[in-house]
Amino acid sequence: MSGSILGDLPVLPLAESFALTAAYKTDSSPNKVNLGQGVYRDKWCQPWVLPSVRAAEELLHKERVNHEYLAIQGDESFNQKARELLFDSRISQQKNIRTVQTIAGTGANYLAASFCARHIRPKKVFISNPTWDNHYEIWKTAGPEITQQLYPYYNSNERCLDFGGMVKELEKGEENDVVVLHPCAHNPTGHDPTRDQWKSIAEVIARRRLFVVFDSAYQGFASGDPDADAWAIRHFYSIFFSDVSVSQKPLPAGMIVCQSFSKNFGLYGERIGALHLVSPPSVSTQGAFTHLTQLARAQISCPSLFGARIVNTILSDNSLRQTWEQDVKTMALRIRDVRSALRSELERIETKGDWSHIERQIGMFSYTGLSRQQVEMLKNQYHIYMLGNGRMSMSGLNEENVAYVAQAIKDVVEC
Ligand code: PLP
Secondary structure (H helix, E strand, C coil): CCCCHHHHCCCCCCCHHHHHHHHHHHCCCCCCEECCCCCCECCCCCECCCHHHHHHHHHHHHHCCCCCCCCCCCCHHHHHHHHHHHHCCCHHHCCCEEEEEEEHHHHHHHHHHHHHHHHHCCCEEEEEECCCCHHHHHHHHHCCCCEEEEEECEECCCCEECHHHHHHHHCCCCCCCEEEECCCCCCCCCCCCCHHHHHHHHHHHHHHCCEEEEEECCCCCCCCCHHHHCHHHHHHHHHHHCHHHHHCCCCCCEEEEEEECCCCCCCHHHCEEEEEEECCCCCCCHHHHHHHHHHHHHHCCCCCCHHHHHHHHHHHCHHHHHHHHHHHHHHHHHHHHHHHHHHHHHHHCCCCCCCCHHHHCCCCEEECCCCHHHHHHHHHHHCEECCCCCEEEHHHCCCCCHHHHHHHHHHHHHC
16 A cells, blocks of 8 residues: 555556557667558658648648637537538438537547437447457446447458357347447458448347447548448438438437548547537437537537648638548558558468458458467567557558568468
8 A cells, every 4th residue: 555546556558559659669670660550651651741631731821810719519610521521411411410529539439438328328338349449448438337248340260240240249239229330441350341231230220229339530541432431321321310211110229420530631640520419310419419518518628620620621622622532542542552562472472371351451450360479579570560469550561661571471470
């Protein structure tokens, strides 16, 4: 006993991806490769400010903007543009979608979890196994009384989505239980349901009357096409929450979509995101929205300006929007190219095993299938850093280091 409760608290490990980045920074090896952090890097493995973002920054600089507080729900013009990007311009006008600006995707997830804990009161929250590890932390912190029920997501033998396992687990849900879904570029596996599989998932969710939380952190990253990557969200809206769906019974209890602009606008440190609350067609969002903003007031009081201004400027201007669409394609294509380069190199040097999954997966990450021990060896012997579960952030690869990484993988796989 230390005489103060503060001294009795045990030391916790740093979150893995942050610990890896810190270790990478202090590594003096000229061969070091950072495949740990979920950030986009250009072909020189350097941070990339999107040309659309640079242009918006310059416009804002000329405008000599002020720095007043925003409203609790954020900037209305940004909120409208964020909604349009996610839902399309027609759906985004509907009265049953209300938006709050958030502190990036993390803030949106936290606000969603605290809103659900307080007002939806689920017994369980269904979270994919594996997932972005902060989902577990966020729900543990915001809803400690809610049981986290992990649904199978990944079939490690076949290296594909475990669709059967997922649906079977969701069938155990009860009314108002929450299900957290990744609409595209699932982190960490890079495997998404097909459109037909989404339709079946939607059917189970409606039958069990679950409350849906979509976590959209990679719109545009998966395919290079922001509309295609929003398909699952728009499908859920149109079958459950549009006027047409009134005739359809049963319906899910409601839906929240968490939207991050960190990856698709490269605005990581600006912490810009949004939360969209969607109610069934005949149900008013008015009261629920005031409860949401009350929580936002307690959590952040009012959100940050700069990222909202950048995103709003880009999405409000046709020419900047086109530049941004090109920027997203540039990122998605580079990631596709390094996937194919890594697979080709592994196959060229005849690395034991099947490496086709690297190209089948999409988005920022590859779930390589390397074991924890192999990942440790890559770090300790080759200065190559990636998450212990074998998740590799693809944009840390380039023409210069891909052969080195492939050879190191061959060495640890075959030793
Ligand atoms: N959700 C998922 C699935 C993610 O992968 C991430 C980031 O890695 C986030 C949310 C949070 O992103 P942000 O940086 O916007 O908080």
